[in-house]
Amino acid sequence: xxxxxxxxxxxxxxxxxxxxxLAIKPLIAYSSFSILFYRIxxxxxxxxxxxxxxxxxxxxxxxxxxxxxxxxxxxxxWLYTISGTIFLMFNWLLFIYVVNNINVQTASxxxxxxxxxxxxxxxxxxxxxxxxxxxxxxFISFIACVSYYMAxxxxxxxxxxxxxxxxxxxxxxxxxxxxxxxxxxVIQMVLMLILIMPYFFLVDFQLPSEISFYxxxxxxxxxxxxxxxxxxxxxxxxxxxxxxxxxxxxxxxxTFILAITYFKETxxxxxxxxxxxxxLAVVLFNYTSIRKISNL
Numbered sequence: 275x276x277x278x279x280x281x282x283x284x285x286x287x288x289x290x291x292x293x294x295x296l297a298i299k300p301l302i303a304y305s306s307f308s309i310l311f312y313r314i315x316x317x318x319x320x321x322x323x324x325x326x327x328x329x330x331x332x333x334x335x336x337x338x339x340x341x342x343x344x345x346x347x348x349x350x351x352w353l354y355t356i357s358g359t360i361f362l363m364f365n366w367l368l369f370i371y372v373v374n375n376i377n378v379q380t381a382s383x384x385x386x387x388x389x390x391x392x393x394x395x396x397x398x399x400x401x402x403x404x405x406x407x408x409x410x411x412x413f414i415s416f417i418a419c420v421s422y423y424m425a426x427x428x429x430x431x432x433x434x435x436x437x438x439x440x441x442x443x444x445x446x447x448x449x450x451x452x453x454x455x456x457x458x459x460v461i462q463m464v465l466m467l468i469l470i471m472p473y474f475f476l477v478d479f480q481l482p483s484e485i486s487f488y489x490x491x492x493x494x495x496x497x498x499x500x501x502x503x504x505x506x507x508x509x510x511x512x513x514x515x516x517x518x519x520x521x522x523x524x525x526x527x528x529t530f531i532l533a534i535t536y537f538k539e540t541x542x543x544x545x546x547x548x549x550x551x552x553x554l555a556v557v558l559f560n561y562t563s564i565r566k567i568s569n570l
Contacts, residue, residue: 277512277513279512280508280509280511280512280513281509281513281521283505283506283508283509283512284505284506284509284513284521285521285524286505287501287502287503287505287506287509287521288502288506288521288522288523288524288525289524289525289528290497290498290501290502290505291498291502291525292524292525292526292527292528292529292532293498293528293532294369294373294494294498294529295373295378295381295529295532295533295537296532296536297490297493297494297497297498298370298373298374298494299373299374299378299537300486300490301374301487301490301491302374304482304487306367306370306371306374306375307367307470307473308482309370309374309491309494310363310366310367310370310470311467311470311473311474312487312488312491312492312494312495313366313370313491313494313495313499314363314366314463314466314467314470314495315467315491315495316491316492316494316495316496317463317495317496317499317500318460318463318464318466318467318495320495320496320500321459321460321463321500322460322463322464324500325456325457325460329456332454332456332457333457336453336454336457339452339453340452340453343452347452348452350449350452351450351452351453354446354447354449354450355450355458355461355462355465356465357442357446358443358446358447358450358462359462359465359466359469360469361439361440361442361443361446362439362440362443362462362466363466363469363470364439365436365439365440365443368384368432368435368436368439369381369384369436371432372384372432372433372436376429376432377429377533377537377539378529378530378532378533378537378539379429379530379533379534379539379541379545380426380429380430380432380433381433381436381529381533382526382527382529382530382533383422383429383430383433383526383548383549383552384432384433384434384436384437384440385437385525385526385529386523386526386549386552386553386556387415387419387433387434387437387552388436388437388440388441388444389522389523389556389559390411390412390415390555390556390559391415391434391437391438391441392440392441392444392445393408393412393559394412394441395441395442395445396445396448399445400445400448400449405562407558407559407561407562408558408559410558411554411555411556411558411559412555412559414551414552414554414555414558415551415552415555417551418548418549418551418552418555419434419548421544421547421548421551422544422545422548424544425542425544425545425548426545455507456504456507459503459504459507509521520560523556523560530549
């Protein structure tokens with residue numbers, strides 16, 4: 275398989291993800307929980323059916339592999355899978371809330387911050403080594419957050435919470451290497467559905483009557499969730515994770531461009547400074563990987 279196909283898969287994954295706000299904004303009249311529930315429902319349903327039909331052999335081998343795990347590893351698998359599911363679910367919920375109730379720029383800023391926060395947490399929690407230039411990038415990111423806070427006082431808290439939830443999810447998945455990743459994705463979709471169910475017993479739940487609601491949430495679940503996740507997993511099979519990490523920044527760039535050009539959101543000088551600083555931090559943080567790619 276040509277490496278070009280893996281690059282295309284990675285590009286498509288994050289480019290599609292960058293347009294997610296276009297599918298969330300039409301649902302602004304609905305609660306974030308309702309949008310999240312149906313997004314998970316369609317993603318979980320289609321993912322489970324597709325896995326059973328097209329990955330039946332893999333399902334049987336995964337079941338055998340799970341049975342061979344010692345008790346301690348089984349406990350760790352479920353600890354990382356369940357905790358990761360919870361943080362990913364809150365990341366999705368916060369992202370939907372930010373897009374529809376704050377602004378698309380803040381969602382973009384959260385996407386920019388997530389990989390850097392992930393690296394910082396990996397350094398603190400997993401004792402992964404970070405070079406001096408990456409430490410400088412993390413410090414510049416902190417300055418960018420201060421600048422963004424001065425521009426939009428409350429918004430930065432939502433951006434950081436959204437990014438932090440995704441970062442903790444990534445940390446848990448770094449340790450979750452007991453079973454195939456595509457199987458874990460399907461398990462997490464089903465777990466999310468189970469975890470969010472009690473919400474609808476606590477409120478006066480009514481089925482949305484507009485057909486467009488189901489259309490948009492189906493697009494969110496299948497295109498912006500399942501398709502992007504599997505394209506990302508496919509890309510990781512053929513290109514280094516560091517390269518995929520660079521491609522990830524396509525998503526917040528597209529999101530920010532949409533915020534300014536399509537959604538007509540205004541930007542003040544401090545916000546521009548924040549984005550310039552975070553872009554500088556991204557370049558510094560990924561300097562080594564960028565040099566490797568440029569030498570290919």
